[in-house]
Amino acid sequence: TQTLKIALLPGDGIGPEVMTVTAEILAGLVSRFQLPVEVQSFAWPSHSWHQQHGQMMPEDGVDQLRAFDAILLGALGDPGPIDDPQRYVLSDSISLAPLLALRKELNLWACERPARWLPGAPQYLADSRANNVDMLVIRENSEGEYSNQGGRLRAGTPNEVATQVEVFTAGATERLIRHAFDRARQRAALRHTPRHFATGKEAQVCLITKRNAQPFWGDLYTETFARIAREYPDVDTHHELVDAACMKFVQCPWRFDVVVASNLHGDILTDLAAVLCGGPGLAPSANLNPADARIPALFEPVHGSAPDIAGRNMADPRATLMSLAMLLDYLAHKHPAIGNAAQHLHDLIAEDLKYAFSGTRETGQRLSQRLAAG
Amino acid sequence: TQTLKIALLPGDGIGPEVMTVTAEILAGLVSRFQLPVEVQSFAWPSHSWHQQHGQMMPEDGVDQLRAFDAILLGALGDPGPIDDPQRYVLSDSISLAPLLALRKELNLWACERPARWLPGAPQYLADSRANNVDMLVIRENSEGEYSNQGGRLRAGTPNEVATQVEVFTAGATERLIRHAFDRARQRAALRHTPRHFATGKEAQVCLITKRNAQPFWGDLYTETFARIAREYPDVDTHHELVDAACMKFVQCPWRFDVVVASNLHGDILTDLAAVLCGGPGLAPSANLNPADARIPALFEPVHGSAPDIAGRNMADPRATLMSLAMLLDYLAHKHPAIGNAAQHLHDLIAEDLKYAFSGTRETGQRLSQRLAAG
Ligand SMILES: CC(C)[C@H](C(=O)O)[C@@H](O)C(=O)O
Ligand SMILES: CC(C)[C@H](C(=O)O)[C@@H](O)C(=O)O
Numbered sequence: 001t002q003t004l005k006i007a008l009l010p011g012d013g014i015g016p017e018v019m020t021v022t023a024e025i026l027a028g029l030v031s032r033f034q035l036p037v038e039v040q041s042f043a044w045p046s047h048s049w050h051q052q053h054g055q056m057m058p059e060d061g062v063d064q065l066r067a068f069d070a071i072l073l074g075a076l077g078d079p080g081p082i083d084d085p086q087r088y089v090l091s092d093s094i095s096l097a098p099l100l101a102l103r104k105e106l107n108l109w110a111c112e113r114p115a116r117w118l119p120g121a122p123q124y125l126a127d128s129r130a131n132n133v134d135m136l137v138i139r140e141n142s143e144g145e146y147s148n149q150g151g152r153l154r155a156g157t158p159n160e161v162a163t164q165v166e167v168f169t170a171g172a173t174e175r176l177i178r179h180a181f182d183r184a185r186q187r188a189a190l191r192h193t194p195r196h197f198a199t200g201k202e203a204q205v206c207l208i209t210k211r212n213a214q215p216f217w218g219d220l221y222t223e224t225f226a227r228i229a230r231e232y233p234d235v236d237t238h239h240e241l242v243d244a245a246c247m248k249f250v251q252c253p254w255r256f257d258v259v260v261a262s263n264l265h266g267d268i269l270t271d272l273a274a275v276l277c278g279g280p281g282l283a284p285s286a287n288l289n290p291a292d293a294r295i296p297a298l299f300e301p302v303h304g305s306a307p308d309i310a311g312r313n314m315a316d317p318r319a320t321l322m323s324l325a326m327l328l329d330y331l332a333h334k335h336p337a338i339g340n341a342a343q344h345l346h347d348l349i350a351e352d353l354k355y356a357f358s359g360t361r362e363t364g365q366r367l368s369q370r371l372a373a374g
Numbered sequence: 375t376q377t378l379k380i381a382l383l384p385g386d387g388i389g390p391e392v393m394t395v396t397a398e399i400l401a402g403l404v405s406r407f408q409l410p411v412e413v414q415s416f417a418w419p420s421h422s423w424h425q426q427h428g429q430m431m432p433e434d435g436v437d438q439l440r441a442f443d444a445i446l447l448g449a450l451g452d453p454g455p456i457d458d459p460q461r462y463v464l465s466d467s468i469s470l471a472p473l474l475a476l477r478k479e480l481n482l483w484a485c486e487r488p489a490r491w492l493p494g495a496p497q498y499l500a501d502s503r504a505n506n507v508d509m510l511v512i513r514e515n516s517e518g519e520y521s522n523q524g525g526r527l528r529a530g531t532p533n534e535v536a537t538q539v540e541v542f543t544a545g546a547t548e549r550l551i552r553h554a555f556d557r558a559r560q561r562a563a564l565r566h567t568p569r570h571f572a573t574g575k576e577a578q579v580c581l582i583t584k585r586n587a588q589p590f591w592g593d594l595y596t597e598t599f600a601r602i603a604r605e606y607p608d609v610d611t612h613h614e615l616v617d618a619a620c621m622k623f624v625q626c627p628w629r630f631d632v633v634v635a636s637n638l639h640g641d642i643l644t645d646l647a648a649v650l651c652g653g654p655g656l657a658p659s660a661n662l663n664p665a666d667a668r669i670p671a672l673f674e675p676v677h678g679s680a681p682d683i684a685g686r687n688m689a690d691p692r693a694t695l696m697s698l699a700m701l702l703d704y705l706a707h708k709h710p711a712i713g714n715a716a717q718h719l720h721d722l723i724a725e726d727l728k729y730a731f732s733g734t735r736e737t738g739q740r741l742s743q744r745l746a747a748g
Contacts (some may be wrong), residue, residue, distance in 0.1 A: 160544035170534035
């Protein structure tokens with residue numbers, strides 16, 4: 001059997017805390033299920049690495065990671081508190097650069113964020129139908145509003161003009177939308193109880209744009225979507241403007257299946273979707289290159305590094321554990337034991353949801369005991 | 375007494391229906407309170423005007439409106455259903471152009487959307503503290519993501535590149551943020567029961583950006599906000615990334631006071647805020663030029679023209695009626711009777727919320743009868 005390599009990047013803020021718990025559970029799964037898995041942990045990318053080396057990660061960091069089968073990231077970003085001049089302060093743009101760099105340089109162009117509410121999770125919505133939410137938001141992860149083009153002309157003066165250029169390409173749009181249709185089909189095929197959309201079809205893709213105010217890429221998305229939809233006559237199609245979609249995520253989230261959105265719209269909608277599932281402490285995500293299986297996928301919780309609560313045992317590690325479960329699902333086809341471990345971890349987390357969150361370490365201990373026990 | 379002139383623009387889709395009800399109530403208020411008000415209704419801007427004249431409004435439309443003291447708009451935008459080739463189809467960019475043109479050409483650079491939940495309104499959130507929500511989202515209304523700059527290179531080919539350029543200027547940023555601080559102060563002064571924010575201050579402004587991924591204007595906003603905040607030591611300041619803000623609007627909306635955001639972020643956050651207040655049928659808005667009292671302000675419901683339900687008696691006219699109440703508040707300083715009429719209308723609507731929405735006309739009739747009765 002080929003040994004699979006998993007890289008753990010704890011990162012910043014609450015990242016190391018949630019990763020400590022997750023690494024322990026992963027070790028438990030490896031020994032219990034005899035997984036053919038080798039785990040390596042990295043001190044970068046991180047704020048503390050920056051303090052020692054003047055950069056967030058080694059020059060060849062991305063290349064080192066290419067040798068792995070999958071990567072699990074805790075969280076990134078720690079500017080340091082602006083009100084403490086003694087502290088080593090790093091701008092967001094430096095401290096978050098590795099996250100955007102990993103996504104872009106590894107060419108992980110699709111970000112998948114599933115949203116399902118599990119019994120026991122906090123319920124923010126009044127309507128109990130929201131407990132049936134079962135959607136997958138697929139976010140463009142390589143360009144668009146995150147192209148980092150533009151600048152500040154006459155910065156800091158009363159005549160400043162700041163521009164931020166959103167760049168969208170046909171190639172990235174087409175592969176994204178096609179992937180959304182493929183995933184919608186797959187999900188429908190795997191569903192135990194079929195769902196039925198307006199047209200009686202069992203799968204749906206909802207496209208998000210703001211084409212009434214941002215026509216240039218709105219039209220590119222709309223036309224590409226219409227063209228590709230013709231290849232998937234079994235999949236129902238729908239469009240929502242991003243503002244209306246946010247409203248409907250709160251009013252009737254159970255109506256959505258696969259949602260496909262640009263980088264920024266996807267960022268916003270997945271944070272909202274995370275709340276529907278009980279909050280950021282319970283929302284996992286995957287950054288993938290669905291077209292190239294050799295590129296390691298990167299898994300991370302939807303939440304950020306939350307430096308304000310770092311080191312205080314206040315971060316729910318279950319979003320990272322759920323991300324690990326997604327990672328194991330992703331590697332499951334490589335070895336049957338990995339599929340079993342993934343399923344076991346999903347079950348452990350689902351069972352653990354009956355406990356309200358009471359501390360990072362407490363959650364870790366409870367899960368470790370369960371894992372050791374049964 | 376000077377006669378005040380109010381322009382009514384019913385617009386498209388459900389706009390004419392909700393405006394019919396609103397015009398009737400306005401007429402009732404004028405006669406009951408002897409308001410020194412002259413009302414004029416326009417068939418433009420609208421899709422049907424476009425069918426007759428080949429444009430959404432007359433060339434001098436904006437200039438005609440400049441002569442008014444305030445404008446009330448129903449809703450705009452009616453592309454016609456894409457699946458009915460017999461119908462006269464208009465692209466979003468044409469059918470919505472007048473809305474963006476009115477905001478821009480009249481230089482209505484601030485959009486204010488208050489969010490308060492009133493007893494009887496639908497409750498989408500589970501936590502009853504959400505009933506105490508009392509915020510004001512102030513949206514930039516003149517530039518940013520809605521600058522309509524950019525285009526499509528090699529449109530429709532596999533090598534297409536679409537760009538959408540976000541343009542932000544120091545002047546527009548400064549006036550917007552200053553206005554937000556002014557409004558926060560005013561709101562605190564008018565509040566019967568003081569609110570206390572983290573720092574013990576009685577007012578707060580929360581700035582929204584996505585500066586970790588969109589640094590150019592994110593930094594302009596952040597620096598401008600920090601500079602202006604020093605002039606308002608009595609106002610607490612806060613910052614949220616737009617994705618986190620969306621999450622918190624659902625998790626703990628009662629924590630916000632004044633929220634200031636860019637054009638697109640404001641669009642998204644105000645739709646979410648509308649849901650907090652019971653949905654788009656109950657959310658009013660104002661487009662203002664706070665620096666120039668001669669420019670007529672434009673009031674409109676947050677909802678769109680919803681062509682899918684147009685003509686079916688399904689649109690709640692109360693968002694437009696609430697927008698009329700905001701309009702009367704805005705003109706109240708011109709004549710005491712207008713303030714009385716505004717108050718009466720607020721009360722009528724609040725009382726009417728005990729009735730679940732059952733039809734556009736039914737709501738109108740009930741309110742007219744109340745107005746006539748007492
Ligand atoms: C940290 C930030 C740049 C990032 C993003 O916007 O992509 C985060 O919000 C996320 O959703 O993963
Ligand atoms: C119709 C559309 C262009 C408009 C906007 O985005 O400004 C609407 O959503 C609104 O919020 O007033």
